[in-house]
Amino acid sequence: MPPNFIRHIIEDDMQTGKYDGRVVTRFPPEPNGYLHIGHAKSICLNFGLSIEYNGSCYLRFDDTNPGKENIEFVNSIKEDVRWMGFNWDEHLYFTSDYFERLYAYAVELIERGNAYVDTQSAEEIRQNRGSLKAPGTDSPYRNRAKEENLELFQKMKDGEFEEGACVLRAKIDMGSPNIIMRDPALYRIRKHRHHRTNDQWCIYPMYDFAHCLSDSIEGITHSLCTLEFENNRELYDWILDALDVYHPQQIEFARLNLSYTVLSKRKLIELVEGDAVSGWDDPRMPTISGLRRRGYTPESIRNFCERIGVAKRDSLVDFALLEHCIREDLNKKAHRVMGVLNPLRVVIENYPEDQSEEMDAINNPEDKAMGTRKVPFSKVLYIEQDDFMEDPPKKFFRLGPGREVRLRYAYFVTCTNVIKDETGKVIELRCTYDPATRGGDAPDGRKVKSTLHWVSAQHAVNAEVRLYDNLFAVEKPAADDDFKATLNENSVQILKDCKVEPGLGKAEPGLACQFERLGYFCVDSRDSAPDNLVFNRIVTLRDMWAKIKKQQKFK
């Protein structure tokens, strides 16, 4: 991990012996949605730091709001953290495990005269809170006797009040310039079944109360969270001091923002529930499960998290960096194969009708240990429609009438004839091949300007390929009030008649490979079947020709 301000703090603490050299962090998600790449940043930070400093990192579910949380989310979060490559060992915790202790802390706070039961309505409390510039006013119930508060809180716990009838509040300062400190609520009544404690409780601690005390109970040393909790730190410190308990150190860092997508749980939930995507694991989603299904590897995501760094300033990370990370990883690891997305039939006129032969192809030029494979060649082939132009512009090096190109690992072929349908669309090419160029090299040393990928028509396997693009059409969709209006209408394009080399027929779900000259693709883990192959495009290869085309268009 490169240097960052949090590491500096930890290193200082190691020097001064602040926590006796211990480093204990935690990743504390609320199980009310799926994890996304912003969480990946936090996971890599918390687990990464604990590994680097020989400490530990706990996984704690912050499950204090039973109305929004459920077990499906708990399970998906565990799966995602594990998939990211991190291990919480035996340290799997739930805030709900501490409900009894938290309740005892609340009682103690009342006994110390630091909390009271307020029977104002939510509306009244809001009105009495004041504003950013004006102080609030004390609740009429603020100075209830200790015994009365104790009795009322007991009754809250026993279910004698309706939801909203009252709350337990910290007795701090209604005039505090920090609004968080104006007697914040600590406990509220929720007559809701909790996914772990069932109907055992009808009062639930607020995040601010539960979170800092959970950190304290667990002996967390460095409690890392995002910037929006900076204002809350004063309250955590107050609670911990009022109770005179172990005091972790909270450090805030900037949350991740990624261009062309959204990373707020609220917005992601809206996309899922509004059917803008097919689910939490839609390959266009920035969720960990979406990225996984898309074909991103844990290594690439971890690498990305390392490169974006950790700081306090708000930022917007280029999506291109994530793409760079997956290309870099897959370039080393992915098998090369040939697949044609938009097939154009090619007949090699001088190739024997019933002949076919096996060509040797390299699986990965970056790693010769990955070996070679045989690819069948025959008289009728498919090449990419984009690889032929009847009237090629400058700098188009691929096939055209009368041109010679190399078919990768096979032969040099020359286009001799172009066949069109009645609308003028090119539907077939006639070519001749040079038998002396078998394998792809010309004995006379002549060169061609381009090498094309291809598949043999009779041997090819059919596949569906889904081409993905950015979910949003603008860099900062979050800036828009109606963020859904900026969804990219062409974020997915489905191609049904793709042709891939026969070896892919038995590809396992999740397998990632490079379709040469096109990009990285993976077998969809949800929809692909042996008789119905489905590939997701993870990312395109960097594409010089695409850039040249763009430049030519602007000229």
Add this chain to the structure above:
RNA sequence: AGAGGGUUAGUGUAGCGGUAUCACGACGGGUUCUGGUCCCGUUAACAAAGGUUCGAAUCCUUUACCCUCUGCCA
């Protein structure tokens, strides 16, 4: 003067009083049976103004701009 944070190339990030780092991107070139990879090069930044100092991105002051906070969400 409501409080708390922040501001370094297009983007992200390092720097902790002594030549402004690295990565991505963009642009140009070389190698190449992938217009991929790889290699080489170019581009481009300390928000502003004062002050302290032999010397300031770094310390001090002022200003500007940005973010967060008025849930019985987290």
